[in-house]
Amino acid sequence: MDATLRQALSAGEQLGIRYALQIPQVAASGWTGSRSGRRNGSSIDFQDYREYEPGDDLRFIDWGIYARTDRLTVKLYREEVTPHLDLILDGSASMNLEATAKAIGTARLAALLATAAANAQCTRAVWLVGEGFQRLANDSLLPSAWDHLTLDSRRTPEEAYAILPPRFRRLGVRILVSDLLWPGDPVPTLRRLREGAAALFVIQLLARDDATPPEHGNLRVVDSETGAESEIYVDAGVARQYADNLARLQQSWADACRQCGAHLTTLVAEDLENSLPELEQMQLLMPA
């Protein structure tokens, strides 16, 4: 893996120490863990009493009440769960746009989110969208130990899903980090990602060159994924059209997210640290 990306992962890890993933209530379920769930469980935290029902664990019958009232009453305790984060990274080549900090920003943001998830007692899975949805090597370890983080795929998430769909944990928190720059209707993609998830956050990570209208002059633009080229004379009108196209794309994703119950935000890779308050604002992160 590129040393620069590994360094970015370490930086993101350091950055994420200050944050914890904000787990939605609906996501407080899952494997037994150290975090209180929203259901009854087997923790030591007493929650309530109720009438015994067949099938209840006999170990939780309060025999003292039975002796006094002759009624079988079981004690209910708070469930202790481990929430889960599925971090989905767009591994397309556009996330490694040359001459930009987009790849570094992706790595830092992923490491940040993973660290914040760890701070929130979450388990996590990091999915790299390339030739299918692939788990990132060593994704259960510290981000600085991740491996094979390569951003060179020429597949869209739709194509990757068709090749190898992910196996997301139910009721987990899912975060998609992508530039969202691929053609097609975003709704099907979002539906798949949203299905069975406690929450879905979509973070559009753009390079500054993506976010701002291009500078004036003659440009031979090369698609980072397809290699297609186009010669364009950029003037104020073209810049304006570019900005309109970007706004239109973002609006379509915003509409799709709203339709699917996902949360969308846009960050600029070169300005990542200053953009973190937006993640807090969308209730994804909170101070640890």
Next chain:
Amino acid sequence: MIPLLTYPLALLALASVPALAAIYILRNRFRRRQVSSLLLWQFQVQSKSGGAKIHRLQLPLLFFLELLALVLLVAAATGPQWKLPQSARPLVVILDDSFSLQATRDGVSARARARDYLKRLFDRQPPPATRLILAGAVPRSLALVRTWREVDAELAQWQCQAPGADLNSAVTLAAELGRQQANILVLTDHKPAEETISNPRLQWAAFGVPQDNFAIVNASRTAFGDEDRCLLEVANFSDAARTTRLLVQTGTNAISATDLALGAHEDRRLVFNLPSGAPALRAELENDALTEDNTAQLLPPIRHRVRVLVALADENLAALANRTLDATGLRATISADPELVIHETDTLTGTNCWSLQWTGAAASNAYTGPFILDNSQPLAAGMALNGVVWAAGASTNAPGDLPVILAGNIPLVSTREDAFGLRHLTLNLNPGLSTVQDTPDWPILFWNILSWRIAEMPGLKESNTRLGAAEEVKTTGGAVTLWQPDGGKKFFAQTGGDLALETPLPGIYFVVMDNATNQFAVNPLAADESDLAATASGQWGKWNEATERRLETASAVWIFGLAALALLTAHLYFVAAARGGGR
């Protein structure tokens, strides 16, 4: 119109134009830039399936603004100067009025070529004012005009009929009229005397073409007894022997038609007699380059006679006087209404005639000289009185008498003019003791007397004259009307007795005075003008360019400077408004 460049080397700065173009071309090369996706660029995405497409070089407006500004600045640096719509200097045009400009070549005369040149000059840069000077024998200034139309109207007076052109006097007159400020243009058909013209204001343009020419260079018809003697001189102005045909007519009768074979530059005189009653003679050569000098008309000569009345009582004196008068050939056959009376007494027989009073017939003093002659008087013309004996009375001249011949203080011949302008002569002579009547001085004296009397008689002096020469007319003081050959009429209401008539045109002139009509012929006889070998074409001298440029051009630097400034302002506006965007 091509502007004048004061500093043409500044054009080297145009090398910056390709430099600017190179900068823009390099700057506008398509810079490769990788983008995340062409999704956002689909408004300009072009299909590559059809192969490569030739792209027109796209240069922004700013490039053209800068290019134009650069060119304008370079143009301003060259110091361009525009010719003013019209010359700042007035123009004086000297028109050679000699008839040699009528010589044609291919049907076009030198005058026509000169006129076309002048018109082109006006088309190119009309002067603010133009004065035309006709350079004939005497330069004559025409009107001051401004437009070509006015000039063309004045050129109608440029007939080219003069027997010569005093161009030096015309140039002097032009310089005076132009006050050393005007440009002077000489339009002629020959080179200047000095081909290097030092006058910075003088330009000499010649439009002549050397050609062969036959011409009648001399023609006269004089009284020769009872006949008229005619002289015709024909010259061949060519470098080779040529032949022409001379036709001589009197009235409608052809006297002769002669083929004249003349060598190179040879002239031949033809002398023949005509009866005195023959009408006007017309001699004509074949047509050639210059037709003006191919014709000569000769009218019969004027034969003046004086009616003399000899009223001398002394028969010897009368016989001597009659014999001498008859010898002069100037005495009329009749003596009625005499114009000269010769008498001895103080009493005049006529009131309107001259008189010659013969005194001293009985004098006994003979003088041998020296004699004093007043040669300014016509009476003394040709007289010598060498070795003569002149016997005369020892009387002094009467008051008012002007002595013409004296022997010491004794007036021998004297004259007096009375209140009516009549001359009264006094001859103090005793021929009995004198020898003067036996010498040639005696008929000379009488010939002078009659000639003087004839000269004072009204009428024309000559019936044939050369073109340009003044025809002298003695008038009685009354009105005189002159009809020119072209039909032009000149009327002189009062004359002082002597009248000199201009002869600007060849042909027959009619003079009407005292209910009498006289005519005289004018012939263009000028060998120098007929000799077309000396004509030339070319231009000599040039109006001072440096001065012309100051006076006749205006700097256009400010125009280019302002235009460049405007362009740069527009450039700044576009840069500020569109961040240098390609509008």
